[in-house]
Amino acid sequence: MTPGKHLDEMTLLLYVERQLDRxxxxxxxxxxxxxxxxxxxxxxxxRESRLLTRAMLEQEEPLPTRLAEFRGAVKxxxxxxxxxxxxxxxxxxxxxxxxxxxxxxxxLEQAGFGSTNLLSLLVFQGAFWKGWQSxxxxxxxxxxxVLAGSAAFAFRKxxxxxxxxxxxxxxxxxxxxxxxxxxxxxxxxxxxxxxxxDENIKGDLFMTGNHLRMDGTVDGDVFAFGxxxxxxxxxxxxxxxxxxxxxxxxxxxxxxxxxxxxITISGTVERNVLSMxxxxxxDSNGKIGHxxxxxxxxxTLDGKIGRDFVGFFNQANLSGLIGGxxxxxxxxxxxxxxxxxxxxxxxxxxxxxxxSNEAKLASPLxxxxxxxxxxxxxxxxxxxxxxxxxAAFVLLGLVLYGLxxxxxxxxxxxxxxxxxxxxxxxxxxxxLPIAAIIACVTIVGLLLGFSTLFLYVFMLLCTGIVVGTIxxxxxxxxxxxxxxxxxxxxxxxLLVRIVTAIPFIGFWAALxxxxxxxxxxxxxxxxxxxxxxxxxxxxxxxxxxxxxxxPNTTVGGM
Amino acid sequence: xxxxxxxEPTDLIVQARTGDADAWGDLYRxxxxxxxxxxxxxxxxxxxxxxxxxxxxxxxxxxxxxYDPTRSFTAWLYKIAANHCWDMxxxxxxxQAKETDDVDNVPLEHPDPNQLERLIEERxxxxxxxxxxxxxxxxxxxxxxxxxxxxxxxxxxxxLGVRRAFVGVVxxxxxxxxxxxxxxxxxxxxxxxx
Numbered sequence: 001m002t003p004g005k006h007l008d009e010m011t012l013l014l015y016v017e018r019q020l021d022r023x024x025x026x027x028x029x030x031x032x033x034x035x036x037x038x039x040x041x042x043x044x045x046x047r048e049s050r051l052l053t054r055a056m057l058e059q060e061e062p063l064p065t066r067l068a069e070f071r072g073a074v075k076x077x078x079x080x081x082x083x084x085x086x087x088x089x090x091x092x093x094x095x096x097x098x099x100x101x102x103x104x105x106x107x108l109e110q111a112g113f114g115s116t117n118l119l120s121l122l123v124f125q126g127a128f129w130k131g132w133q134s135x136x137x138x139x140x141x142x143x144x145x146v147l148a149g150s151a152a153f154a155f156r157k158x159x160x161x162x163x164x165x166x167x168x169x170x171x172x173x174x175x176x177x178x179x180x181x182x183x184x185x186x187x188x189x190x191x192x193x194x195x196x197x198d199e200n201i202k203g204d205l206f207m208t209g210n211h212l213r214m215d216g217t218v219d220g221d222v223f224a225f226g227x228x229x230x231x232x233x234x235x236x237x238x239x240x241x242x243x244x245x246x247x248x249x250x251x252x253x254x255x256x257x258x259x260x261x262x263i264t265i266s267g268t269v270e271r272n273v274l275s276m277x278x279x280x281x282x283d284s285n286g287k288i289g290h291x292x293x294x295x296x297x298x299x300t301l302d303g304k305i306g307r308d309f310v311g312f313f314n315q316a317n318l319s320g321l322i323g324g325x326x327x328x329x330x331x332x333x334x335x336x337x338x339x340x341x342x343x344x345x346x347x348x349x350x351x352x353x354x355x356s357n358e359a360k361l362a363s364p365l366x367x368x369x370x371x372x373x374x375x376x377x378x379x380x381x382x383x384x385x386x387x388x389x390x391a392a393f394v395l396l397g398l399v400l401y402g403l404x405x406x407x408x409x410x411x412x413x414x415x416x417x418x419x420x421x422x423x424x425x426x427x428x429x430x431x432l433p434i435a436a437i438i439a440c441v442t443i444v445g446l447l448l449g450f451s452t453l454f455l456y457v458f459m460l461l462c463t464g465i466v467v468g469t470i471x472x473x474x475x476x477x478x479x480x481x482x483x484x485x486x487x488x489x490x491x492x493x494l495l496v497r498i499v500t501a502i503p504f505i506g507f508w509a510a511l512x513x514x515x516x517x518x519x520x521x522x523x524x525x526x527x528x529x530x531x532x533x534x535x536x537x538x539x540x541x542x543x544x545x546x547x548x549x550x551p552n553t554t555v556g557g558m
Numbered sequence: 559x560x561x562x563x564x565x566e567p568t569d570l571i572v573q574a575r576t577g578d579a580d581a582w583g584d585l586y587r588x589x590x591x592x593x594x595x596x597x598x599x600x601x602x603x604x605x606x607x608x609x610x611x612x613x614x615x616x617x618x619x620x621x622x623x624x625y626d627p628t629r630s631f632t633a634w635l636y637k638i639a640a641n642h643c644w645d646m647x648x649x650x651x652x653x654q655a656k657e658t659d660d661v662d663n664v665p666l667e668h669p670d671p672n673q674l675e676r677l678i679e680e681r682x683x684x685x686x687x688x689x690x691x692x693x694x695x696x697x698x699x700x701x702x703x704x705x706x707x708x709x710x711x712x713x714x715x716x717x718l719g720v721r722r723a724f725v726g727v728v729x730x731x732x733x734x735x736x737x738x739x740x741x742x743x744x745x746x747x748x749x750x751x752x
Contacts, residue, residue, distance in 0.1 A: 009668055013733075014726050017704075019711060040671035047678050048733060052705040055686035056599050063591050064608055409605075480605040 007031055007038045009045075016045045066410070185220075193226075195233065204237070212243070214250075221254070229260075231267070246277075248286075265303065282320060291324070308343065329370070335359045390497045394490045397465035401486055407524060408469075409480050414527070415470045415520030424526075425519025432456050463517020464500075468492030470520075571631060575622050586615060589632075593639050599690060599702040600643040610646055614639050636707040640699070640717045647695040667734075674737070681740055689739040697732035704729060 007028060014020050015028045032039040062068075185204045188195075192211040195201065199216035204223065207214070212226040214233050221237035229243040231250050238254035246263040248256065255271045262279035265286040275294040282288065286303030291310070299316035301309070308324035316328065319336040325343030331350050335341075337358035346366040347353045355365055401408045415421050436452035472488025472495075479485050500510040567588060573581030593614055597607035618638060625634055681689075690698055696718065703709040703717060715722040 010726060010730055013730050017711075017726070017729075019726060037671055040675065041669065044669075044671050044674040044678060047675070049705060051678050051681065051683075051686060052701060052736075055683035055690075056595075056702065056706040058683050058687075059591070059595070060684065060687070061598075063594055064604075066608055067590055067594055067611055413609075478609075480603075 006035065007041075009041065012038065012042050013045055016042065016049060197233065284320070302338075326365075335361075335365070386497065386501060390494055393461075393464055393468075393493050393497070396461070397468070397489045397493065398486055400462065400465065401482065401489065405482060407528070408485070410527065411466055411520050411524040412469045412473070412485075414523035415466055415516060417523065418516075421516055421519035421523055423519065424522050425515035425517070428522045429515055429518045459518055459521055460514060462521060463514050464493055464496050465489060466517040466520045467513045468494075468496045471495055567631060568627060571622065571625065571627065582619070589635060590615065593635065596636065596639050596702065596706055597643060599687070599706055600640075600699055601646070602691065602695075606646070610639075610643055614642050617642060633709075633713075636703075636709060637713060637717070640703050640707070640709065640713075644699055644717055647699065669734075669737070677737060677740060685740065686736075689736055692739045693732065693735050696728065697735045700725070700728045701732045701736070 011020070011024075011028060015025060018025075020028065032042055185206065186201050187206045189208045191209055193207045193209040193213070195205070195207075195214045195216040195218070197215040201216065201218045202220070204220040205214070205218045207222065207224045207229075208226060210227045212224050212229045214222060214224075214229075214231045214235070217234045217236075219236050222231065222235050222239045222241075224239070224241040224243060226242075227244045229241050229246045231239060231246075231248045231252065233250045234253075235250070236253045239248070239252050239256045239258075241257075242259045244261045246258055246260045248263070248265045248269065249267045251267055252269045253271070256265075256269050256273045256275070258273070258275045258277060260275075260277050262281070263275055263277050264281040264283060265273070265288070266283035267285075268287045268289070270289040272290045273288050273292045273294070275292070275296065277294070278297045280294055280296045280299045280301075282292070282301045282303040282305070284302040287306075288304070289306045291307045292301075292305050293310045295312045297314045299311060299313045299318075301316070301318045301322075302320045304321045304323075306323045308327070309322050310327045311330070313328070313330040315332045315334075316330060317334045317336065318326075319338040321340045321342075323342050326341050326345040326347070328346070329348045333347050333349060333353035335353060335355045337356040339356070340360040342362050344363055344366075345361055346368070348368040348370050350370055352367045353365055355361070432452065433456055436449045436456060438449070469485065469489040469492050472490070472492030473479070475491065476484075476488050479488065496509075496513055500506045500513065502509070567585060570581050570585045570588075574585050590611065594607060594611045597610040597614070598604070601607045601610055618635065621638065625631065690701065693701070700714060700718065703714045709717070711722055711725045714725050714728075718725075718728065720728065
């Protein structure tokens with residue numbers, strides 16, 4: 001180093017930062033003992049380092065509320081919350097049915113009004129479900145599962161992941177071991193499976209093979225998977241079958257759920273029939289005690305149906321008896337001379353039904369011309385209204401963002417957690433209205449129920465805005481400022497409205513938007529309701545750089 | 559980069575790794591304020607800092623299995639934070655490219671030691687923080703890594719994606735940029751002779 005020549009700032013900085021090798025550091029140390037100017041600069045650089053550290057370490061603001069919330073625990077406990085919500089939703093459905101719908105249904109039936117809508121036929125008459133008795137067992141299992149989950153959660157500190165899994169599997173194994181003891185199930189498999197006339201099977205019967213024949217007695221349910229199925233015997237439970245050709249000539253005390261190419265019923269079914277087949281025949285000797293619900297290509301009904309008939313078909317010929325109402329939708333319907341319908345009859349199709357003058361109808365058949373909605377028929381008005389609605393949604397979004405800017409940002413951020421948003425959205429979308437209806441039905445909770453329903457509808461309206469904002473942020477990048485966020489929202493809402501207007505996929509897109517949006521809003525609300533940890537959380541003490549100079553050296557020898 | 563007088567939260571980390579939500583919560587409560595401050599210094603806006611903090615802890619949760627207990631947890635955590643913040647800043651490409659060009663092309667003037675001393679003397683912590691907020695992303699990031707989280711030159715080089723020998727230059731340029739901003743608010747001029 002030349003005496004009298006000053007050191008450059010970089011060298012001095014590296015010296016302060018202890019980044020010089022030993023030899024070079026000693027040179028600098030020697031130089032600063034004689035050069036006041038370099039010593040002053042060295043000191044200034046050192047003080048600058050300290051000032052920077054001090055300024056940065058100073059705690060001038062508390063941890064923001066959003067961060068002070070116990071996010072880690074929230075995230076972890078969400079799975080628990082979902083389980084709880086699901087359990088409550090299931091409980092709600094059961095309470096709704098057991099407490100209100102079932103008594104109403106019984107009262108209506110006693111008053112002479114049979115169930116006339118598809119929903120009640122599918123869900124509450126047991127045509128689709130095995131029956132609510134079975135459902136009750138499911139509720140019990142769910143309740144047990146929730147209870148087990150509670151216990152596992154409470155004692156989570158004492159059980160490790162492996163032992164928890166072992167516990168779950170052991171419990172399941174125990175349940176499975178107990179269940180078969182309650183009812184023995186017979187399994188039969190082969191090219192041809194036959195249950196002879198004099199055979200009596202206690203419990204359920206599973207049959208698989210090409211040709212399945214059941215002429216005996218089954219004191220339980222029959223599950224059949226084969227090419228051809230003949231039930232000529234007596235089944236005290238239900239018949240669930242997947243077969244190419246099914247023939248029921250015996251007696252079934254329960255329900256029939258058939259998924260086959262064709263089905264012929266010439267025997268007696270005491271309860272309901274749900275059928276998804278190409279061809280359905282109810283012979284003149286055939287009898288269905290309760291209702292018939294079907295989705296088929298071709299239908300011929302010559303026998304007797306005790307209650308209602310709901311059908312979706314291509315063409316149907318009716319010459320038998322329907323004790324309840326007729327609700328049909330298809331291309332063509334013919335009601336011939338021997339037919340009798342004791343309830344209300346309605347048909348929606350391409351052309352009016354052909355009704356014989358000799359047919360006995362309790363009331364004239366109501367016909368509704370089936371309207372085919374196509375894009376061409378939507379017209380200009382449709383698109384103008386859609387545009388107006390889009391503008392209305394954008395306006396609503398602006399108002400909401402103006403009123404609740406922080407919550408808006410939180411909601412959008414919650415929506416970006418796609419899995420959680422969709423999962424929670426699905427539960428809330430279907431669970432909340434059930435809870436609201438239950439609250440409405442109980443007189444005490446009428447106000448609460450209606451308020452919840454109102455908020456629910458409002459939340460549904462807002463889903464497009466939330467999802468639109470997320471989509472807008474995908475395109476234009478993330479922001480939290482008002483007007484840029486509003487711009488992204490407007491763009492996103494427009495795109496969402498366009499996508500949901502596309503035929504066929506539009507419905508599914510709209511459903512996805514609803515689930516996603518409801519989930520995002522619910523998640524944001526949930527986080528808001530979480531207790532806030534006090535801002536004086538202990539911070540990590542970080543010691544400032546205490547000694548920037550190399551050990552055993554002095555600045556300028558001082 | 560371990561913190562003197564403070565033991566590493568080894569037990570908490572072990573428990574958090576097994577999925578203990580309480581341990582994870584304690585870990586979060588202990589480190590969140592420091593990481594938020596780090597992000598607050600490194601990121602341009604308050605919202606960015608909040609977002610970054612959340613994302614760093616979400617990332618940490620996924621990476622906790624990879625942590626080597628023989629090394630400092632604090633240092634490891636700051637490394638994750640620095641990488642994350644720098645990634646976020648780098649994604650804002652247009653602005654970043656302009657800043658880098660600007661910084662690299664400005665010749666460094668030799669400061670007048672006395673003026674520099676006076677400038678440091680007269681500036682408060684708050685003024686320094688405000689000035690930091692007006693720096694370019696790389697300059698700010700380098701200063702925060704070095705003087706807030708005490709990262710080594712190697713770690714800074716790794717995070718910024720520059721050669722180790724260039725880290726000193728980046729830090730010196732950052733200091734000059736800072737002095738420039740601090741000097742704008744007063745009659746003091748820090749530049750000087752060359």
